Amino acid sequence: MSLAGKKIILGVSGSIAAYKAALIVRGLIREGAEVRVLMTRAATDFISQLTLSTLSRHPVTTSVHSDESWNNHVELGLWADVYLVAPATATTLAKLAQGICDSALVAVYLSARCPIFFAPAMDVDMWLHPATRANVERLQGYGNHLIDVDNGELASGLVGQGRLAEPERILEVLRAHFARQHDLDGRRILITAGPTHEDLDPVRYLGNRSTGKMGIALAEAAAARGASVDLILGPTPLSPQGTGINVTHVRTALEMHREALQRWPQATDGILCAAVADYRPETVAPEKIKKTGDGLTLKLVRNPDIAAELGQQKQPGQFLVGFALETENGVENARGKLERKGLDLIVLNSPRVAGAAFGHDTNQIQLIDGNKVTSFELKPKREVADDILDRLPAHPTPSP
Template identity: 50%
Template structure:
């Protein structure tokens, strides 16, 4: 999944021959999962039509402050456009448009929107060789960088004049790659390795039957997705579940039993910065597993159980610099029992579920949790979607590293 997925992107198109490339650029943004709106200068419409870009972006294209044919005089609100965007890209950025950006010469909708934008702004210059190297252009690049804008350098190649050299607007694929890499490098968990467990475990009685629970794994998978979107490299160890991962930054390791999950967690634990144990691991397993299906005979049937290895406690025992988060599902004395688990298992944070809360627990789209840290600061959360709860948990991880940076 691209880091651009879900982003609101404002594309500013100025009047240069490279404007023809913006059709491909819009298509690539949409393919990456972004929502795109386009603002054009009047001159740019000589090179690419608003109809083309509106069709590809699935949004109206804006090029004037108001529509002359509209007797109601409704205007295109440049302030709203600037506030709407998560990022703005001006491509092609011609010498004329760059000069207006530098000096605040606000004579068209594109520049008015640029001056109103609160989001990061990228610009991809496009002009002939000598124009690109002119001192005024180079000084403009430096000024725009000082304003906080990011340049996507021009490439070398054949130019509209027939010359060959630097000044050609970067190819759409390269622009997308540049922005993705730049955004990824700014993510708060970039470079962090996170181990997450999810789902139930199945403890075999015989080749057909098992002891399990109602966990679907959704909470753990949502935490993994949130961590990956924040830039982390995620190892997701999951018990049996129908869920699949969407983000390429998530490595999925499937297991079945508690012992398999124990081995997988210990295999990766030493190389991770954070471990979040969200799986509903069986506390007990059959002491003996039959090799063949047990036939129905007597009216009663007894299974001798033995404890499984406590994965969370075992990780707490060998914890070095890892930030360790556990989950607790309680039905009585919830806060007291959760605090005891923090101490016994050497946790930095615990996420408490209560089956007393409607909309929380297994097989629901929502969850209601209380987060307790190692200082016993208790933070009750309202009922939220599991995706929102996952973001709350990952924000605690981000805050931990911000405090210790």
């Protein structure tokens, strides 16, 4: 994928690695991108504004209070297809994470509606410090994209993590991003997300700890890549952002089952991410259940198996993805579920992994397709969503 015609902002902060900004700008210009450069005051101690303005063919801005940038920092944030901060120092990461708007770099970041990529550069101990790790996680939690540091010799003379990613790797990340933008054009993807609540009486229900974050991330990522998304969302205060997502709110497993079966025939792909209750109370008390005696016995009945029914109804050209949350024998249990329910791919995750599964902004998954198991590191759920969507077949045949 070429970067020709792409509008890219480069934010440069005060690191010895700032000299690589010249290589990044030159690479972007060579590929035909339009580039605007923002610098912090500290960055000008390491590389001159003249160098970057010459390479980018546009003036470089350092202060939001300058005459030329007072009104157009918002305009610039709306102009760009991507905002890349490279290098991003520990100080700049902290300011971005906390919204401390003392430079044009941060002002445009806060105004930007485009995807944000940040490539850190600092000494190893600074990179590994809990404060830096927390700022990185917060930025990723906002939906920004980390271009991870390289391992090698640092300016301090130490060897370890903290080197700015090489310019070519940064360009390759941007190429991959733009290549994904329309790779799901023409697809109609059914996604289930969130928990279900199975009522006991007017005030109580059986539920689980799902928040819907993973399914919402999948819906947002699929829509951003050109798909039309039908999101069936269980009870959660969260909602997806962006266009191209048709949301149907449901509460119970029976409601989710009904909506999923209704929409599946029109879908090219299905991703069943919801944590659907396996059982529901046989009867729902019309009034609040009062305490009587030392115990309470509830009779439960099985809910329909949405994944199995969609697997049975799957037509040629449709691709069905399921999720498995396992606490033991994960791969074995997930593979069994894949085969029994007629799935094409299953996503395995575990609540025993710190920072994964319910309630977190991150997840760690394994993708299982027959005998093939692909493992991924812990990462933001939006990036996990792209890893899953990358496994959809390239040219599905739309269902009748």
